[in-house]
Amino acid sequence: MSQSSSSDSTFVKLFAMVIGVLVLFTFAIYFMANMVGTGDKPMDEFKRQVLIDRVAPAGAVRTGDTVEAVVVAAAPKTPAELYNMCSACHDSGAANAPLKGDAAGWEARSAAAGGIDGLIASAIAGKGGMPARGGTAFSDEEMAEVVKFLVGQ
Ligand code: HEC
Numbered sequence: 001m002s003q004s005s006s007s008d009s010t011f012v013k014l015f016a017m018v019i020g021v022l023v024l025f026t027f028a029i030y031f032m033a034n035m036v037g038t039g040d041k042p043m044d045e046f047k048r049q050v051l052i053d054r055v056a057p058a059g060a061v062r063t064g065d066t067v068e069a070v071v072v073a074a075a076p077k078t079p080a081e082l083y084n085m086c087s088a089c090h091d092s093g094a095a096n097a098p099l100k101g102d103a104a105g106w107e108a109r110s111a112a113a114g115g116i117d118g119l120i121a122s123a124i125a126g127k128g129g130m131p132a133r134g135g136t137a138f139s140d141e142e143m144a145e146v147v148k149f150l151v152g153q
Pocket of ligand 1 (some may be wrong): 083085086087088089090094095096097098109113118119120122123127128129130131133134135136138143146147150
């Protein structure tokens with residue numbers, strides 16, 4: 001009897017110790033986690049920035065000049081500059097494109113299309129060997145300007 005009760009109390013002691021160690025361990029983990037994590041406190045700006053820098057993807061796109069580049073790209077182009085996109089065909093006559101400076105030819109085309117507005121509309125829509133807008137992404141306004149430039153008006 002005394003043998004079994006002593007082994008019982010040994011077990012209880014051991015069990016209590018294990019529980020105690022586990023409880024201590026739980027608190028230890030809890031405090032360590034609190035030290036590492038931010039808890040409920042808002043992260044201070046410097047740490048936040050460092051963290052963002054660390055997790056930023058390698059080879060990020062450089063965006064420093066974007067605003068300037070967009071402004072330059074958005075600056076309106078002169079009709080002569082726009083015409084650079086048309087000159088491959090209309091300076092050479094490639095694919096039988098009517099030539100710039102061929103006043104009589106343009107007059108005939110203008111008459112056939114119903115005036116300059118007709119020519120602009122047909123250049124926007126594309127005609128024969130010419131793709132829509134001459135293969136450019138020009139706006140209707142730019143197309144109007146460059147057609148007038150091409151036709152000589
Ligand atoms: C790939 C060559 C090519 C490019 C680039 C091109 N054109 Fe043309 N264009 C043609 C050809 C070919 C014709 C004749 C189409 C026909 O009458 O069948 C034509 C005809 C025209 C006409 C006369 C349309 C009509 O109704 O008779 C206009 C206006 C014109 N082009 C404007 C432009 C402008 C403006 C650009 C640049 C934004 C441009 N083209 C770019 C090939 C081109």
